[in-house]
Amino acid sequence: MTRQPTPTDAPPTADEAELARRLGALTLEQKVRLLTGADFWSLHPEPAVGLRRLVVSDGPAGVRGELWDERSPSANVPSPTALAATWDEQLVEQLGGLLAHEARAKGVDVLLAPTVNLHRTPYGGRHFECFSEDPLLTSRIGVAYVKGVQGGGVAATVKHFVGNDSETQRMTLDARIGERALRELYLTPFEAIVGEGRVWAVMAAYNGVNGHPMTESPLLRQVLHDDWDFDGLVMSDWFAARTTEQSARAALDLVMPGPIGPWGDALVAAVRKGKVDETLVDDKVLRLLRLAARVGALDGIPATARPSEQDTASVAARLRETAAAGFVLARNENAVLPLNRAVLKKVAVLGPNAAVARTLGGGSATVFPPYTVSPLDGIRAALGDGVEITHGIGVTPQTRTPVAPLSHLRLPDGTGEGTEVRFLAADGTLLGSELRAGAAYTWMGSFGPGVPVGEVARVEVRTVVRATGAGRYAIGGSGIGRFRLSVAGAQAFDVRLQLPPGADLVEGLMTPPQRLHSVELAEGEETEIVLTHDIDIDIDADTESASGSTGEAIGGAVTMFQLNLQPPHGSDDEEIERAEALAREAEVAVVVIGTTEEVESEGFDRTSLALPGRQDELVRRVAEANPRTVVVVNSGAPVLLPWADDVAAVLLAWFPGQEFGNALADVLLGTAEPGGRLPTVWPASERGLPTTEPSDGVLTYDEGLFIGHRGAGRPEWQPPRYDFGHGLGYTTWEYVSLDVPAETPPGADFTAEVRIRNTGTRHGKEVVQIYAGRPASEVERPVRWLAGFAVVEAAPGEETVATVTVDARALRHWDTGTGSWTVEPGTFRLEAGPSSTTLPLTADIAVGRS
Structure with missing residues (x-):
């Protein structure tokens, strides 16, 4: 029987008691209102409990804030694959501090990062947004990232829980993942970030795992609450929550975005009818209030911390390094x-x-x-x-024509570079306008102060294109819906652009369909351009694989299109x-x-x-x-x-x-x-x-435990171009010795010492890696797997010792018979070196019986 959580499950601290008091001041309707976003990027305020508006933001490569364009620039940090490639936890934690500073400068309380899904296959579209194929490296870099962000009093949100390792049919696919692979690989980074990183929020994925959509999955309660004692908030990925009672009975706490969604009045009614226990709603609200308290969004409760100040020069230096x-x-x-x-x-x-x-x-x-x-x-x-x-x-x-470069665009009045954007009513009345220094436009639920969003029927972009060289220019627009282009006062096209059936809506946002018109211009010649986009919702139900209603919801919440221009170039x-x-x-x-x-x-x-x-x-x-x-x-x-x-x-x-x-x-x-x-x-x-291709909606993880370098030695293994852990510096290293204890009790960490010598002529950095294996194991395992690593530096001719802590969890495996972790007693082999296939040092360690 599923345990029903209550706000008093644990002995309350003074803060917890205060949160419980505030919770008690709310009606059911007030509580339920808090559990769906107020708009695309924020949560409802509630004056009755001193809760201000809470703001969330996308952020794996920087903190975007509530605007998605050049008017709100953000420090662009290296991609998660680049961060993981450093293997440097201290550097990543410092970068997390920079992101906390960026978040507070933009009024952001909750950063929707890091993404810790694994590199199951390089075909994954968001491979760049995830750290690594390895659960240990992902865990340690992810923990450092979260500590840096939350050390600045900004919540991190680890995502996407769990199995969102590819994009094809991501909103509906059911990932079939074996129990050991799920526990030993895909859940491991989340476990570390919840347990060690003490992350404040988790995002539930679009996809299902083993028969349950993740926003309704029993894994939310069984794993996050019961196994890991997670005290934070679980939010849905955007538009991922699709049911009322099933998702409410799961450990999902917040539906995003809002104000639409499957909860609201429907959830109030379900509680009134006894279909959803109100204690579940109370637990969700308490978690939201706890998150608000941590980021300083509750009156009278200061944020846990404030970020350190960062000036422009220090940000640039950190990103460069x-x-x-x-x-x-x-x-x-x-x-x-x-x-x-x-x-x-x-x-x-x-x-x-x-x-x-x-x-x-x-x-x-x-x-x-x-x-x-x-x-x-x-x-x-x-x-x-x-x-x-x-x-x-x-x-x-590229086969696509790029966004028009600012260097080719002049404002209609000739005062400088850019475009004029005009918001028009159906009868042509001008509702508002703005000057923009770019040609990619995104509005999420609002066209800006003073522009009544419900009255905007079309958006008009006016600019003058100036030819920097003679030749044929491709000019046009990208987006979904009706577009009209006029060049020098003459209509060039009037078309409706649509995504192909089955396409993901985000594909329409990132690589929308285009229509182009060719214009011959002399060097220095200028021509007036007007691109008009009608604001309507005409989305085929098949366009959004989750459901037609989801497609309409996204289409109604987002207006996004581009003015495109390709100058002439050689073949x-x-x-x-x-x-x-x-x-x-x-x-x-x-x-x-x-x-x-x-x-x-x-x-x-x-x-x-x-x-x-x-x-x-x-x-x-x-x-x-x-x-x-x-x-x-x-x-x-x-x-x-x-x-x-x-x-x-x-x-x-x-x-x-x-x-x-x-x-x-x-x-x-x-x-x-x-x-x-x-x-x-x-x-x-x-x-x-x-x-990444599901069959009949099911994507089976047939490779099991053997993703990436863990597949070495298997019959299907193909030698890679470059191995996991590989990388050259500007010096050379000799691996001198590996010292480990002769034996260790099960469930205990131990330390390995690797002595190396810089044999080159330059000061250098080395990432010393230790891999574990279990010869003659009675349990199916990879030949070897990453068990620990350390980053060291040394001068030419200098010896140094890399002290590598091998966490006890590196030697455990999931026992499917008992549904618990265990350690196989006997001899484990440890190998040390600079990559997964260059391992000059070897030592054995005996693990005793418990």
């Missing part, structure tokens, strides 16, 4: 890196991501940074006027030939390649790991032209690198945030060491990788 610390030097033949600036005279900086790089992924992780430093700009700034920098794009991998053949010529004339060629928003984003999974367009051909031809070719891979997740053994150096840069170019220059020139080690395997081919 963190980006470099996450760069993984995967290959460095003949020590081509670091470059010797004293002998450089000409450097070719090539590739589609050299001048316009990706600093973050699409979807919930998207923010608008105050600036971005491109690789081209960073290298130019670092090398100065004494070195000639040449540039060519090489290829254009790929012409640009590749130009890149070859530039590379041939330079002493070194730096080629910056990567994914596009079309293939790596929330809302859809990847269908191929190949680099889009002709980027592989570009790399090969540049490398043939210049043997000193350094390839910088600007992707948030693994891509295939078929030319990797034919270039001098490969640097994996992830989505590294707004300081990308400066951090890259630091690493290329040796001012900073590439500090990263791989948090996930980079495959050499696509053979044998787990799928």
